[in-house]
Amino acid sequence: MEEFHYRIPWRSRNVHPGHHRSQIQGVGLEFRGHATLIDYPDPRKLDIHASLHDPFGQHKVKLFSQTSLIPILVVADLSASMGLGTKPKLLSRLAAAIAYSAYRTGDLFGFLGVNDRIVLQYPLRFSKCLALELKHRLEKGPFQGKHLGMLRVGPYLGRQRALLFLISDFHFALTEVEALLTRLKPHDVVPVALWMSREWQAPARWGWAKLYDPETGHRRFLWLSPSSQAKLACAFCNRREQLIALCRRYGRPPFFIEDEFYPEKLTQYFLETCA
Amino acid sequence: MPEIGFAHPLWLFLLPLATLPYLPFARRQLPYPALAVLTGIASTTWPEKLHKACSCAFLSCLIVSASCPFVKEQKVARLGQGAHIVLTIDHSSSMNENFSGRYFGGSAHETKSAAARRLLIEFIRRRPKDLFGVVAFSTAPRQVLPLTADKEAIIAAVGALGMRGRGLTNIAPGLAMALETFRGQPLTGSRVILLVSDGGARIDPDVQDRLRQDFQDLAVNLYWVYLRNPSGVSVLNPPKRRLSETSAPEIFLHQYFQTLGVPYRVFEAENPQSLAQAIATVETLENRPLPYFETLPRRDLSPYGFGLALILGVPLLSWAALEIERWLA
Amino acid sequence: MKKLRLGLWVVTLGFVTAALFHPTWVLLQPVYRYLMVVDITQSMHARDYHLLGLPSERLAFAKAALEQAILNLPCGSQIGLGIFTHKDTELLLEPLEVCQHAPSLRTALRNIDWRSAWAADSFIAYGLFDALRAAEGLQADLVFLTDGDQFPKTPSDPGFFGRPARGWLVGVGGMRPVPIPKLDFEGRLLGYWQITDLSRDRDLLPRRAELLLSRLDETHLRQLANITGLEYFQLMTPQQLVQNLRRPDLAKTLPTEVDLRPWLGALAFFAALAAMLI
Structure with a gap:
């Protein structure tokens, strides 16, 4: 673990x-x-x-x-976009690691899985086996719908200030990210962005694809060529910078998990942000 | 305007299937969560639209080509040299004799009927622009074919006269029937009755009047190819003896024809060579301007369709090869 | 999946390319070559057909049936036309291909007229043998349509010395005796033939004021069919004639090229559709 x-x-x-x-x-x-x-x-x-x-x-x-002790809360985005690729696996590993770390540190741990509404809820508790359970549970997870339920989790978070891990891919408009962060302001929010490098690394040098957003149903045609792939990577770079700037204003910069989750890096993140 | 026909029109029932690329389930899409991130990259829809249109056109092309479209035979009005000719052919038993007057005598000589048939068929083949009709007569006349451009049918009808003839040479009803062929037809060119007989017959005076009237009303030229036996009388050089209508009806027929008041020529043929000459003369005579219809043969359009399908298909194949089918999944 | 799709596309384009070369498949198609001879004697005017939409006169009915046959024989078949009267068969048209020359054939068929008859007598056996000779000369099978009504009645037929032939002897008319219309030269009905109308020198006939009746003389026709090798049937409907004319054992085979392009086109179509939809 x-x-x-x-x-x-x-x-x-x-x-x-x-x-x-x-x-x-x-x-x-x-x-x-x-x-x-x-x-x-x-x-x-x-x-x-x-x-x-x-x-x-x-x-x-x-x-x-x-x-x-402090309450450790995880608000995980279980919308459809989180079900793609290795994201469920990463999510379950991450959630289990947080739960286990909270147990080992002696903090209370609570979990909220949200898509359109709250679909998975573990209230604050001190439990050793929750980590294992979460790990198995989230791999299957009901990844569907949109992320809009996250805007309504406020009442479920308790009155005490908590360390709140906001796990999502943040593939939605920055204004929505901002609205979300505003609502979670009472808590110490650690935004965790789950990204896959495959999202900006196309599988072929040349080609085309018809893409659709599983959450919104928007469609678009994407032509892939070396130059358009550079643009794609650039778009994600910009996005990262915007996200960092935005989240910094609300406390902490986001923690990016790309393809692989390294717990040490998370430790380092906390060392850097809470110096 | 050329008309389009289809050799296998039933295939066209598949045509609605060509719209399948436009139906939603034909869309193959990849789930991609980060569309919101791509706002910086300009979105285009025309490649997709073009692809759909091309697929639809490709499928339609295949179906239409499979039903083998062709441009129908077109009749193009042309002005040429020619005539409407009714072949009025004697098919009496005397036509079975050869020119020497013997009935199946010398095997070296063909019968009058066979020679006439052969030469007439050549004549018909040489005149592609003319319309022909066929009337055969012996004791009773019969109209085999009215004026038609179907040369093969005319040749078949003339060829059918190669069988043994029967009965007498009864010219008047044959001529009357030949004249009937022209009745009601538009007067678009010179009209000719080509009478091929080996003898004459007496025509009653009242029938004579009626025929004369018809010849004039319908403006029909008459050419008489007289297949003469060497022993028979010549109409061009009549013997200087007193003739009766029963002994030499041909002379009187010739005299009657001269009174018709329409262009008339007689050709005496004593042998196949002179018969050929007579027909050649008729050919040179009847070369007046004649509006006729030329039939352009049907043109098969299916190769064009398949060619177009191939031209559309190669880009579609390369397009399919460039498709990305797995990305995040 | 992508490989399958690309494979389907390649197959599609392969079919299209193949279709461009106009491939054909040689099939032996049954075609027929018939000489059709129609009896045009007076008794063929008798009216004993009662089918909706079809003429009642024997001759007109026979012509209508033959027209159906022309329209329904497979392309490549050839039909010649002839008429029978007195002792002779006169050939009108040598066999012509039925699809390309259908208009001419139909006009020629419609032009067959009883007035082309040059004698009122009829000797069917002579006419039939004549027709068989003509058919043999044209290498065609014979279809001889007659009502079998022979006048004057002859006690015996001439012997048949030709080769046994193939084809049909078709009886036109019904079993019940019906009067024979007497027409003027314009085709108007003058009355009906009476026995007394017959010429006087034929003393073998009783002289009574009685209608001359005509019926299909099946016995005689069957007899003639037997000695000549033809097969006999009574004409009931045009369809029946067409059916008999299309009998396979009378068919000749004509190598016809079947165009494979429609099939290649359809295969290409379905392959392309599959490639687009799977």
Whole structure:
């Protein structure tokens, strides 16, 4: 089972102890300040040095922040476009890795599979076997319909700020991406773009294809030649830049998974974005 | 306007199938999720439209070619030299004799009837623009064919006269029937009755008047090819003796024909050579302007159809070869 | 899948290219060569056919039936025409191909007229033998249409010394005696033939004021058919004549080229359709 390390740049408010920095004061290693023994009558944390320096001669105790858990949420796009090629496999691997990592970190994990509506839902829980179950379940997954249900997942996400993995291919209009990110703003959204390099690498140097979008049903004719393939690759480059710029405005840049999922890279992503 | 016909028209019932490329299930499409990404690349629809139109045209071409279209025989009005000729042929028993007057006598000589038939057939073959009709007569006349351009049928009718003739030479009803052939026909060229007989017969005065009237009304020229026995009387050089209508009816017939008031010539033929000469003379005489119809043979259009199908098919084949059938799946 | 499709396309173009070379298949097609001789004597005016849309006169009916035959014989068949009267058969047309010359054949058939008869008597046996000679000369099978009514009645037929022939002796008319119309030269009905109309020197006949009746003399015709080798049938409908004329054992074979292009075109069509739709 693959796993990665994640971290957040904000403080959890969860009272349950966990792995992440939180605003809750309690047993921890992070020093927050001093208080009088009267206020916090815990003589074990008496700070003699601070007490001696106190001009009022009061006894000071050290205060620490506890580490809390955070909810980890996965909102996965199960629309028809995610069913193509290796995407289901990647998706299931990714979801399982997140679930397992959450378990190993000691966080709660919840999953929402969405296409037109929410089709697959695992509420927040702490479970070891969920990772395996997700892995098997998502490979078959009902990949159909459009992604529009993602705009309506807000109420299902809970009140606490969560680390939210938004897994999709983001093959829809940027305005829709923006609308989605706006609605998910209460949470720490990690957009994960599942792409396949085959999408811009045509199988032949010369040729033509009639393409249709399985979600919208739009059709178009595509003539492939070396020059049009360069244009195709360019279109995806532009798209990537636009996505990065857009998501950065809403917090984190997207994490791109192209063809293969490497958990280390995800760890590195968190190191880079939460430095 | 040329008319188009089809040799195997039943194949055309398949023609509606040629629209199948336009039906939705004929579309092969590849699912591709990222169409929204491709907005930067200009979208064209004309190759697809062209491909459909080409497929449809290709299929239609095949069906139409399979039904073997042809341009129907066209009759083109032309102005040429020729005439409407009714061959009025004596088929009496005396025609079975040869020119020497013997009945199947010398095997070296052909009978009058056979010689006349042979030469007439050559004559018909030489005159492709004329219309011919055939009337045969012996005791009673019979119209075999009215004026027609079907030369083979005319030749078959003249050829049928090669059988033994029977009966007497009864000219008047034969002429009357030949004249009837022209009645009601448009007067578009010179009209000729080519009378081939080996003798004459008495014609009643009232019948004479009626025939004269008809000849004049219908403006028919008369050429009499008289197949004479060496022993028979000559109409051109009549013997200087007193003749009666029973002993030499030909002389009187000739005299009567001269009174018809229409162009008339007599040709005496004593042997096949002179008969040929007589027919050649008729040929030179009857060369007046005549509107006639030339039949252009039917033209097969199917090779053009298959050629066009091939011309359309090669790009379609290469187009099919360039199709991408698997991409993401 | 793509290979299959390309294969189908190649096959299609192969068929089209093949069709361009105008391939043909030589088939032996049955064709017929007939000399058709019609009796035009007076008794053929008798009216004893009662079929809707067809003439009732024997001669006109026979002509209508022959016209049907001309229209229904396979292309490549040849038909010659002749008439019979008195003792003789007169040939009108040598055999002509029925498809190309159908208009001429039909005109010639319609032009057959009883007025071409030059004598009122009829001796069927002589006429038939004459027709058989003519048919042999033309290498055609004979179709001889007559009502068998012979006048004057002769006690015996002449002997037949020719070769046995193939063909049909067709009886025209019905079994019931019917009066024979007497027509003037313009074809108008003057009355009916009476026995007393017959010329006086034929004393063998009873002289009574009675209609001269005519019926199909089948016995005599069967007898004639037997001695000449022809087959006999009574003409009922034009279809029956056509059917008998198309009998395979009377067919001659004519090598005809069957055009293969329609089939190649259709194969190409279906291959192309399959390539487009699969």
